[in-house]
Amino acid sequence: MAVSHDLRTFKNAAWLGWQMEANWTDPFVFATYSIVKPVAGSLILVFMYLVITGGETQTPFFSYMFIGNAFYMFVAEVLFGVTWVIHDDREHYMTLKQVYIAPIKFYIYVFGRAAIKIAITTVGVLVTLAFGVIWLGVEIDLGAVDWMVFIPALLVGLLTMLIMGLALGGVTFLTAKHGMGINEGIAGVFYVLSGVIFPITVLPEWAQSISYLLPVTYWMEALRRGLSPDLMTSLSGATGLSDFSNLEILLTLALSAVAFLFISSAIFRYADKTARRKGKIDWTTSY
Amino acid sequence: MQSAVEVKGLTRVFEPKKKKEGKSVTALNKVDLRIESGELFGLLGPNGAGKTTLLKILSTLLLPTAGKAFVAGFDVEKDFTEVRKRINMVSGGEISGYGLLTVKENLWMFTQFYGMKSSVAKQRIDELLTQFGLADKKDEKVRTLSTGQRQKMNVIRGFVTDPEIIFLDEPTLGLDVNASRVIRDFIVDWVQAKENRTVLLTTHYMMEADQLCDRIAIIDDGRILACDTPENLKKLVKMNRTLKLDVTSLKDTSKFGSIAGVEQFTFQDDAEKNQTYLKFILTHDSAVTDIISEVQRKGARILSLQKTEPTLEDVFIKMVGKGFE
Amino acid sequence: MSDTWLITNLRAIRGRAYPRVIGSKREPSWLFFDITLPLLTVSAYAYIYKYMDAPPEFVGFVILGGAMTAFWLNILWAMASQLYWEKEIGNLQLYLIAPISRMSILAGMAVGGLFMTAIRAAATMIIGILLFGIALSFAQPGMIILVFMVTMVSLYGMGMMFASLYLLLGREAYHLSNLLTEPVYLASGLYFPVRALGFWAAAGASIIPMTLGLDALRQLFYPSSGSEYGFLPVNTELAILAVLCVVFLWLSKYSLAYMEKLGKTTGRLTLRWQ
Ligand SMILES: Nc1ncnc2c1ncn2[C@@H]1O[C@H](COP(=O)(O)OP(=O)(O)OP(=O)(O)O)[C@@H](O)[C@H]1O
Ligand SMILES: [Mg+2]
Numbered sequence: 062m063a064v065s066h067d068l069r070t071f072k073n074a075a076w077l078g079w080q081m082e083a084n085w086t087d088p089f090v091f092a093t094y095s096i097v098k099p100v101a102g103s104l105i106l107v108f109m110y111l112v113i114t115g116g117e118t119q120t121p122f123f124s125y126m127f128i129g130n131a132f133y134m135f136v137a138e139v140l141f142g143v144t145w146v147i148h149d150d151r152e153h154y155m156t157l158k159q160v161y162i163a164p165i166k167f168y169i170y171v172f173g174r175a176a177i178k179i180a181i182t183t184v185g186v187l188v189t190l191a192f193g194v195i196w197l198g199v200e201i202d203l204g205a206v207d208w209m210v211f212i213p214a215l216l217v218g219l220l221t222m223l224i225m226g227l228a229l230g231g232v233t234f235l236t237a238k239h240g241m242g243i244n245e246g247i248a249g250v251f252y253v254l255s256g257v258i259f260p261i262t263v264l265p266e267w268a269q270s271i272s273y274l275l276p277v278t279y280w281m282e283a284l285r286r287g288l289s290p291d292l293m294t295s296l297s298g299a300t301g302l303s304d305f306s307n308l309e310i311l312l313t314l315a316l317s318a319v320a321f322l323f324i325s326s327a328i329f330r331y332a333d334k335t336a337r338r339k340g341k342i343d344w345t346t347s348y
Numbered sequence: 349m350q351s352a353v354e355v356k357g358l359t360r361v362f363e364p365k366k367k368k369e370g371k372s373v374t375a376l377n378k379v380d381l382r383i384e385s386g387e388l389f390g391l392l393g394p395n396g397a398g399k400t401t402l403l404k405i406l407s408t409l410l411l412p413t414a415g416k417a418f419v420a421g422f423d424v425e426k427d428f429t430e431v432r433k434r435i436n437m438v439s440g441g442e443i444s445g446y447g448l449l450t451v452k453e454n455l456w457m458f459t460q461f462y463g464m465k466s467s468v469a470k471q472r473i474d475e476l477l478t479q480f481g482l483a484d485k486k487d488e489k490v491r492t493l494s495t496g497q498r499q500k501m502n503v504i505r506g507f508v509t510d511p512e513i514i515f516l517d518e519p520t521l522g523l524d525v526n527a528s529r530v531i532r533d534f535i536v537d538w539v540q541a542k543e544n545r546t547v548l549l550t551t552h553y554m555m556e557a558d559q560l561c562d563r564i565a566i567i568d569d570g571r572i573l574a575c576d577t578p579e580n581l582k583k584l585v586k587m588n589r590t591l592k593l594d595v596t597s598l599k600d601t602s603k604f605g606s607i608a609g610v611e612q613f614t615f616q617d618d619a620e621k622n623q624t625y626l627k628f629i630l631t632h633d634s635a636v637t638d639i640i641s642e643v644q645r646k647g648a649r650i651l652s653l654q655k656t657e658p659t660l661e662d663v664f665i666k667m668v669g670k671g672f673e
Numbered sequence: 674m675s676d677t678w679l680i681t682n683l684r685a686i687r688g689r690a691y692p693r694v695i696g697s698k699r700e701p702s703w704l705f706f707d708i709t710l711p712l713l714t715v716s717a718y719a720y721i722y723k724y725m726d727a728p729p730e731f732v733g734f735v736i737l738g739g740a741m742t743a744f745w746l747n748i749l750w751a752m753a754s755q756l757y758w759e760k761e762i763g764n765l766q767l768y769l770i771a772p773i774s775r776m777s778i779l780a781g782m783a784v785g786g787l788f789m790t791a792i793r794a795a796a797t798m799i800i801g802i803l804l805f806g807i808a809l810s811f812a813q814p815g816m817i818i819l820v821f822m823v824t825m826v827s828l829y830g831m832g833m834m835f836a837s838l839y840l841l842l843g844r845e846a847y848h849l850s851n852l853l854t855e856p857v858y859l860a861s862g863l864y865f866p867v868r869a870l871g872f873w874a875a876a877g878a879s880i881i882p883m884t885l886g887l888d889a890l891r892q893l894f895y896p897s898s899g900s901e902y903g904f905l906p907v908n909t910e911l912a913i914l915a916v917l918c919v920v921f922l923w924l925s926k927y928s929l930a931y932m933e934k935l936g937k938t939t940g941r942l943t944l945r946w947q
Pocket of ligand 2: 399400401517
């Protein structure tokens, strides 16, 4: 009974998410839009690389960087997506109040809308990777992929991101217009410290010790190991996580997901209560 | 003297966004209207009648499809800059400004778009805030105001620039009795305080129109159906004034029918209660005194008296063919 | 008469700039993010260059580019889409009935936005410089200021133009702004010298005033890097930027007048979204 009700909420929210994400234009424009952004983001890195190295992209470091950057889209988009739902409703359509007083579980609604975001991002990631493999010689061999590592890593990692996104979404209740900045900030921290586009070993010591506390560090490593095992063997020692076995990495990731589940729901409940106490739920802050 | 507003054959048609979908709407249909300087003029009409459309055209936000409109003698289409210098507009329920500014800052900001000197503006804002009983809120953020407080602020925003002509689109929409009264009283005082100040307001509240306005235009479906003083409008309805009297038992009622101003007279005796009921239909109010003295002459006492008059609502129902609110 | 017209419009500009300036003071929570966010991206890119043993000026290039993103984001989110939101709130019609040039409203938005963003960008730059121990050359302070100012006027001119054009869009506005980030960072060479794109691509990207402005600033801050990494000579870039200034200001005035006319005719300019 309750489950089917939740399921319906989820489905409705996903439908709404799809309407908002994609239904503003025809499918062709939408597809172009969804692809141009991630590819351009990757090309920035490609040009940075080319300016310095002068043309050679078939190196392990280039593949390392390219793959990490492609998967980072999930980090940015999921964190952003979950929080955006809350922010967007509040700032622009003022429907949050309605959603809020409606008898549905708010977070199911949010996850439903985020699910669409994940689906769309997946397309972007795939296109980016295909672009890298075909034109830039990024080292991924579908025959060599270690699916037993890759699939669990992908799923657990996405779940962790969703849970973190919810916590950050709660925080936007409390912050002003650029509350979105918080999750961009967190995403940015991951970009710098989690070995997304360069191995953490180039960071100063103190920064590296933070890296080991961030789930994304393990996520990125696990995804690369799953997707391109040979690449990671050739870079062995350089990524700073060689001491961890595949299983250890996955377990660390799973543990951090559980930990964040507790942290998130605590933050969200606190933020939610504070927002109601201060009467901020239906504030708009544009100027 | 220069008319404050002059409208000739004004027509406004809204085309549907996509040609195929929907049909075009004629919001105003050959409207003629003249509002003299110094008038407090009301536009009364059901939802979708075209009131807001007319105000938008007069305030240079919308172009007419056909016809002409002049504000303070200037063509709204061509001399819009001159028009804008002389007008302001307030709509009920608007949420103008920025929520994080204080009431005073928000009002100050809007005065700057009229080139007001800051010191002058600030002083005038303070005066108006006090008049509207909002002085204690002046340093509060706009987003913390209640609907009524917010609307008072909006009204101040319109008047603070001291326009010659102000357009008020349902200025008391959704306000309680007190807040509405503060705003109404202010509007009346404002028009009277100086010559050549003109107000054009739209409203759905009959009482408001009746009490406030010098003249009223009843508008429906883009057409002006009638335009006159509230008094004269009420005369338009042939619904007569009636006078009903309960008196102590009265034997001789022969004279009542022939009193000047009485159109029709009926009566009924209630022997059990020892009372008589008299009912008159009057063409003239002066008949009332004559009737009462006639009752007294016959040695009867008046137990109750009830006089009914047509209201603006009766006028409205008659004109528009449907009720209000 | 023309004197009071000028004063009226200057007051209008000040009036519209005010909420922006006061706004970030009232809600300082996000000032923090506006400074640290670009720093994070900048750090990531700086470390890549470090990892690849790039010449030291590249870290400086990235920091300058990162500071520039603050302006671009301000253009997209607080200029381009602003009139659209003003319309939704109902402010637009109040601006339109005021006896002032419509450009004053846009200019007020721009001035307020530019002022606050400049403070943030400066903070980002200073922290970046300290963090990565960068040495910039200040041999030509006059030119640096001039190039910066001309870049900003043309950039915000472009933003003012966007503001009017965005009125044509509805929900799409958000998506357009969202789209105009990474591709523009790429085209304008925010994180690498734009010359790397090749002459024609870089020339095309120069329509965005940031491109040449940033390239010129990099050459001024690193005088010796110009010959190897600069796109065009600084003076040429400055001249083109000056032309862009005029073009964008004129276009913004033209498109705003066009939008107003269109709105008055169709009746959609003052219509709230529902
Ligand atoms: N911008 C527009 N585009 C299309 N149709 C419009 C537009 N503005 C008004 N209309 C139509 O014109 C007619 C008159 O509208 P208007 O807003 O003037 O009515 P009103 O008298 O102010 O009504 P209310 O009492 O509900 O405020 C309506 O049928 C409305 O749907
Ligand atoms: Mg109306």
